[in-house]
Amino acid sequence: MERVTLPAAAWRERADLIELCRVLGADTGTTRVVGGAVRDTLLAGAVSDIDLATRHAPEDVLSLLQRARIKAVPTGLAHGTITAVLADGPVEVTTLRRDLTTDGRHAVVAFTDDWREDAARRDFTINALYADPITGELFDYFGGIDDLAAGRVRFIGDPLQRIAEDHLRILRFFRFHARFGEVADADGLAACTSRANDLMALSRERIAAELLKLLVAPGAVPTLTLMIAHGILLPVLPEITQAGVTRLNEVAGYETAAAIAPDPLRRLAALLPRDPALGEAIANRLKLSNAQRKRIMSALGEPGGTPPALAYRLGRDGALDRWLLTTTGSAAVTGAQAIAEFVIPTFPLTGGALVQRGVGKGPDVARMLRQVEDAWIAAGFPDADRTAQLADAAVDQWRRSTSIA
The missing domain is CATH 1.10.110.30 (Hydrophobic Seed Protein)
Incomplete structure (x- = not known):
């Protein structure tokens, strides 16, 4: 059978990775690259994480790395995983293993020196590909290379x-x-x-x-x-239905047309009915962070405002969320591009400036500051001089209403 090798890739030339593999005995076949780095390199894709599989016991991996003065963190020692902290990024090193017991969520493992046994416990054939880090020789025990070529995800x-x-x-x-x-x-x-x-x-x-x-x-x-x-x-x-998928398809199309990177939270919001309370409930159910929950709720809010106004009030991501989920057609694309390009300004007025104009400290200052800010946004974010005129007009109106009262 013809030997198949891994294509050249930038990550394979990393000096720190080459040294790590030397320390772990890759030249004797003791350690191989496994999983996503192999799979994605075969597809000529970007590789973000590098994982090594080794016949060395976890304690021996720690010892070898310590002797070589490579920082080692026992991130998952019970499951045989040590993280080698390298100059160009961490690399996980995991001892070959087999499952003893599983319960649908966790597994109890035993260590082995059998490559096929280690491959057999992995989920899909395309994730059970190994490569010699020196020669690039591929090891495929379950037909993963053919499945990858066919575009087939197979258990x-x-x-x-x-x-x-x-x-x-x-x-x-x-x-x-x-x-x-x-x-x-x-x-x-x-x-x-x-x-x-x-x-x-x-x-x-x-x-x-x-x-x-x-x-x-x-x-x-x-x-x-x-x-x-x-x-x-x-x-x-159960709230995610085909109607939500149709909405997601539209939003994904707008992202592509506007050259905006896909965003998982925006896309999740697109799948949901436009109901901030329901969005909050689902975010809580999924245990999303407070910031993520608030963003989902904001994305599901009602339409309104120009792209620059939304960018100022909601931030760039929040504005893109709201705009793309509430606008359709070419307007969705041009508005998203406008939000992406908009330089969000700082409101050039403070409460102190209103106090200096004679407004008494207290709730009137906060209310008037919001009023001037609204006028400033509506006027298209004018400069400090024009903002001062807006402030003067607001103070004059306040004085007149106060004298009448």
Whole structure:
């Protein structure tokens, strides 16, 4: 059989990575690159994370790194993972392992020196590819290279068993399909459909993390359509329907046309009915951060305001959210471009300037400051001189109303 090798890639030339692999005995076949770095390099894609698999026991990895004066952090020692902190970015080193017991959320593992056994516990064939870090020779135990070429996300072994081991694999199946898939694997799809209720046993944080990654994948819209058709999200997010996917498709199109990067929170908001209270409830259910929750609620607010005014009041991301979710057609694109290019100014007036004009300290100052700010926004953010005129006019009106009262 012809030997297949990994294409050249910038990350393979990293001096710190080459040294780490030398320390871990890559020249004797003890350590290999595994997973996403191999997969993405085969697709000529960007590589963000590098993971190594090794026959060394975790304690031996720590010892080898310490002797080589490479900073080592035992980030997951019970599961055999050590993080090597390198100059050009961290690298996770994990001892080969096999599952002893699983409960759908966690696994108890034992360490092994068998590469195929380590590959067999991984989720999909395209994620179980290994490469010699020196020669680039590829090791594929379950047909992952062919699946990658075919655009097929396929479970290793029996899909139902793999889902029983870790219920999150249901969402991972669709997330990887949205990124790499052309045609959904029938056996995997059937297994995910039949076990969709297993998602209810997962933490909402894990569900949110997978969903947000899925939403910015190239095939997010057709994949979500597939998920809706098979009832995948019904147990945990019944509010997401095909109507939401249609809305997401529009927003994704506007992002592309306006040359704006896909945003997972904006896309999540697009999937939901326009109801800030419901958005808040869903954000809370998914255990999103306070900042994320507030952004979802703001995105689902009512339309109104020009693109610059929205950018000033809501910030750039918030303005893009609101504009793209409430505007359609070419206006959505041109407005989004305007928001992206707008330099958000600072309001050139303070409460002290109003006090100097004779306004008594207290609620009148705050109210009048908001009034002048509204006029300043409506006037198109004029300079300090024009803003001073707006302030003078507001103070004059205040004096007249005060004298009449």
